[in-house]
Amino acid sequence: MAKNNDRTPHIPNRRQEPPATEPTEPKEPRLAALREWWDAAxxxxxxxxxxxxxxxxxxxxxxxxxxxxxxxxxxxxxxxxxxxxxxxxxxxxxxxxxxxxxAAPRVEIGADTSNTVFAVVDQPIRTYIAAHTASLPISASTIYTVWQVVGLFGLIGGFLRSSGARLTWTAWGAASIAMVYSTTPADGRTIATGLAALAWTAASALALRGLTLRPSLFIHNTAPGIELRPEIHVPAPVAPPAEGTPDNVHPLQKR
Structure with a gap:
């Protein structure tokens, strides 16, 4: 009968128990935490x-x-x-x-819009626009409306002291006077151009208000108590050297 040479001790199977954990405290309800934050805020x-x-x-x-x-x-x-x-x-x-x-008014060559003073300036402009828009893809009525809108923009913007609007007003007035001079018949050209220039100048009192051609001098004085006075300083004349004294000797060295 064979002997069992295995001398390994027999260890009975033990049931593994879970590791002991510390008791957990009950979590605070979210509503209570929100109420606490609200009171603290x-x-x-x-x-x-x-x-x-x-x-x-x-x-x-x-x-x-x-x-x-x-x-x-x-x-x-x-x-x-x-x-x-x-x-x-x-x-x-x-x-x-x-x-x-x-809905812009229809522009026709030679059609008198009215017999008022305004027609002396307005009618040559209408005629000039109608005569030079035949080859354009838009109508003369649209060009005339745009011309009016640009003039209104320059007048209102210039009154609000906008530099761009004032430049637009100046160019608009010069173009209007040039159209009046170019279209008006020779016998009334001088009167019509003069009326156009006077009307544009009178309207410029609003469009160019506050604009002055007088040069301004701005002096920025940062240090207090400093007074600027224009003065002319004339250097004092140098006395000629005394007789018997060399010219290369300083006056303080003379004895």
């Missing part, structure tokens, strides 16, 4: 309390003193309002411009 120095105080003091502090986040909100609201208004007014403006251009 409205205490003195809290986030919501500080924002409310800044918003309450904003009318008294004005634009420069109010908080930056209020300025950002107001600026964003203003931009959104402008975008909404522009989006709603785009169709209405396009329709109005279409009606304005289609």
């Amino acid at each position: 409205w205490d003195n120095g809290g986030v919501l309390h500080t924002r409310w105080e800044e918003l309450r003091r904003a009318p008294a502090l004005g634009w420069h003193g109010m908080a930056n986040w209020i300025k950002a909100v107001l600026g964003l609201a203003g931009i959104c309002t402008v975008i909404i208004l522009l989006d709603g007014a785009t169709d209405a403006l396009a329709d109005a411009m279409r009606r304005l251009l289609s």
